[in-house]
Amino acid sequence: MNNIIASFFSASFLFIVIRVGIPLLFASMSAYVASLSGILNIAVEGIMIFGALFGVYFSALSHSAWIGLLGVIVIGTVCSLILAFFTMKMKADAAMSGIALNLFASDISIWLLLIWTGSKGTSASLPSKVLPTINIPIIKDIPILGQIISGHYFLTYVCIALAIFVYILVYKTPFGMHMKACGLDADAALSVGIKVNKVRLISIILSGILAALGGAYLSMGYMPIFSNNMTASRGWIGIAANAVGQGNFLIVILATFVFAIAQGIVNNLALMQLPSELINTIPYLCVMIGLIILSVRNYQKARKNK
Amino acid sequence: MKKVLSLLLVLVLALSLVACDNKSGSTSGTTDGGDSDVTKIALLLPYIGDQSYFDVTYQGLSLLKEKYGDAxxxxxxxxxxxxxGWETANRQAAEAGYDIIISGNFEYEAAMLAVAKDYPDIKYLNFDYSDAEANSLPNVYAVSYACNELGYLTGVVAAIKSKSGVIGAVGGMDLNGIRQFIAGYFQGAMAVNPDIKVLSSFVGDFSDANKAKEISLNMIAQGADVIWGVAGGAGNGVFAAAAENPGVWAIGVDTDQYVTMAGQPELQATILTSGMKNCDKAILAGVTAIMEGTAPYGTQEFLTYKDGAVGLAENDYYKANMTEEELALVEEYTSKILTGEVSVVDELVTPGVYEELLAEVSD
Structure with a gap:
């Protein structure tokens, strides 16, 4: 029991937190870039399922994990274009379109799996490829740091690079300012000459690609196969993390990793003789505590402004 | 134009609803009467394709077709x-004129039994019952499997194969039905090695393979070198964890998972054996009894290792990776169940035995 508790304070625990947290970070970034420009993307979960499934399928078809990855990016773009078409062009309710895409994804993915593999459960019969694991030269030999940040899946580093990219895009470029303007008040943005639809379209495509990559992380590295509903609500946790962050990217990342740490703790505690139902509630308890802190802060702010 | 396109959105929405709805049973085309000498048999399952439990059960239909042909x-x-939707599906099946309806399992039997009451002329086979009292209907024949014995068998193999003296078991949901497997696993492992340490944990569902992998990796970090996945689709995570750690073996469940992993040689190579629940053979035997009029309706039968209802997947890969002595040891311990020398604990009969054994194997 003691060595389980001790394991929370080891380098390998931080390594695990990163491994568990990356799919959540993909999801929360996906929700973040969309909501920042004023489009609600609740189809993160559905797009993740498509990303996970098509990554496996394209890599098996082409015998190359890289072409599979390209397919993931294409499918993420296609999903986001469908979403953009309904919400921006047809002015359909964003929540409705998102729910439609989620339902569609969870059912059609099983159907496609059946056609491609003859199984509705897993893609185990497809010879799909996985993306490599990266050992960073030099850094991997640094004692503790190397243990934490080297040896992850390829998409982990892609995710970190994309996080830096999103940060720079949002905070350091005019385009990021336009995104925020579109999110705060589209009419005002339009009146100063910002092409609202163009900004939103680019944001939603970025959002779709991020979600699809999050799915691919699950099935092309973390696991080498796709299995039915393997996203297991990670997309929704990403949406919750984005809600906690309220437009502040660093808080979104922080919230995501609080969930990841909670999940890591759950996985470790699971080996102790504690009631598993209770332990499994820890990440969701964290979501609730996060939301409570948030609303208390908002309430205090509102009172000060009075 | 806009109207057409918004209709398209409605269509997408509707399509996804239809996609859900399709699963809740289409029994069309089979509504004509059942007076001919062809016996009409329906099997109701939530879905197939889990490469495990439901797929084995579905195999039972092929065995029936093989045996009876056009009859x-x-x-x-x-x-x-x-x-x-389960009760509706059962009612539709009953209305559709089937002579024998097969369904069951702890999760789905209630819907079947609720309908079976109203159709005394239809014979029902519960292929895996859990509530004995509810199954005591005059037209229901219920069977169940000694999953505790199945657990014992895999526990014996795991303990024999383990070099570190630490083994693991990853369950799906924390249900008594899953605890029944794992309690037997504890007992089997302890029979071989009284000092064995067994780590046991639950994923929380049967689909999150990534989480099952995390739990397995944790077990491996704690020294486990043989891990049994009793978690349906999530169990694939156990194979993935073992594949990343050379020298660690995984054990499958319900069906010979070595065969179903054919497309993924790396995962496949980790599967030493599988604890098999032969639902297909049980369906064949059950339906045969019903057709011959010998089925003991209203009572329940417990199918054991002795009946061939549970067993180990003794494929070539298993034989190639077990030494002669190891195989002889497995034989020695498993034959004790056949002779009745060992009786395996059963969580469903004596609740709490899982917790008791867990305390013993945790130190």
Missing amino acids: VEVKLIEMGTDAA
Whole structure:
């Protein structure tokens, strides 16, 4: 029991937190870039399922994990274009379109799996490829740091690079300012000459690609196969993390990793003789505590402004 | 133009609803009467394709077709995963004129039994019952499997194969039905090595393979070198964890998972054996009894290792990776069940035995 508790304070625990947290970070970034420009993307979960499934399928078809990855990016773009078409062009309710895409994804993915593999459960019969694991030269030999940040899946580093990219895009470029303007008040943005639809379209495509990559992380590295509903609500946790962050990217990342740490703790505690139902509630308890802190802060702010 | 396109959105929405709905059983085309000498048999499952439990059960229909040929007409009805639709699916099947309806399992039997009451002329086979009292209907024949013995068998193999003296078991949901498997596993492992340490944990569902992998990796970090996955689709995570750690073996469940992992040689190579629940053979035996009029309706039968209802997947890969002595040891311990020398604990009969044994194997 003691060595389980001790394991929370080891380098390998931080390594695990990163491994568990990356799919959540993909999801929360996906929700973040969309909501920042004023489009609600609740189809993160559905797009993740498509990303996970098509990554496996394209890599098996082409015998190359890289072409599979390209397919993931294409499918993420296609999903986001469908979403953009309904919400921006047809002015359909964003929540409705998102729910439609989620339902569609969870059912059609099983159907496609059946056609491609003859199984509705897993893609185990497809010879799909996985993306490599990266050992960073030099850094991997640094004692503790190397243990934490080297040896992850390829998409982990892609995710970190994309996080830096999103940060720079949002905070350091005019385009990021336009995104925020579109999110705060589209009419005002339009009146100063910002092409609202163009900004939103680019944001939603970025959002779709991020979600699809999050799915691919699950099935092309973390696991080498796709299995039915393997996203297991990670997309929704990403949406919750984005809600906690309220437009502040660093808080979104922080919230995501609080969930990841909670999940890591759950996985470790699971080996102790504690009631598993209770332990499994820890990440969701964290979501609730996060939301409570948030609303208390908002309430205090509102009172000060009075 | 806009109207057409918004209709398209409605269509997409509707399509996804239809996609859900399709699963809740389409029994069309089989509504004509059942007076001919062809026996019409329906099997109701939530879905197939889990490469495990439901797929083995579905195999039972092929065995029936093989044995009876044109004398039987078999149909699989997929009820879907939405609990609200199960009773409707059962009622539709009963109305559709089937002579024998097969369904069951702890999760789905209630819907079947609720309908079976109203159709005394239809014979029902519960292929894996859990509530004995509820199954005591005059037209229901219920069987169940000694999953505790299945657990014992895999526990014996795991303990024999383990070099570190630490083994693991990853369950799906924390249900008594899953605890029944794992309690037997504890007992089997302890029989071989009284000092063995067994780590046991639950994923929380049967689909999150990534989480099952995390739990398995944790177990490996704690020294486990043989891990049994009793978690349906999530169990694939156990294989993935073992594949990343050379020298660690995984054990499958319900069906010979070595065969179903054919497309993924790396995962496949980790599967030493599988604890098999032969639902297909049970369906064949059950339906045969019903057709010959010998089925003991209203009572329940417990199918054991001795009956061939549970067993180990003794494929070539298993034989190639077990030494002569190891195989002899497995034989020695498993034969004790056949002779009755060992009786395996059963969580469903004596609740709490899982907790008791867990305390013993945790130190």
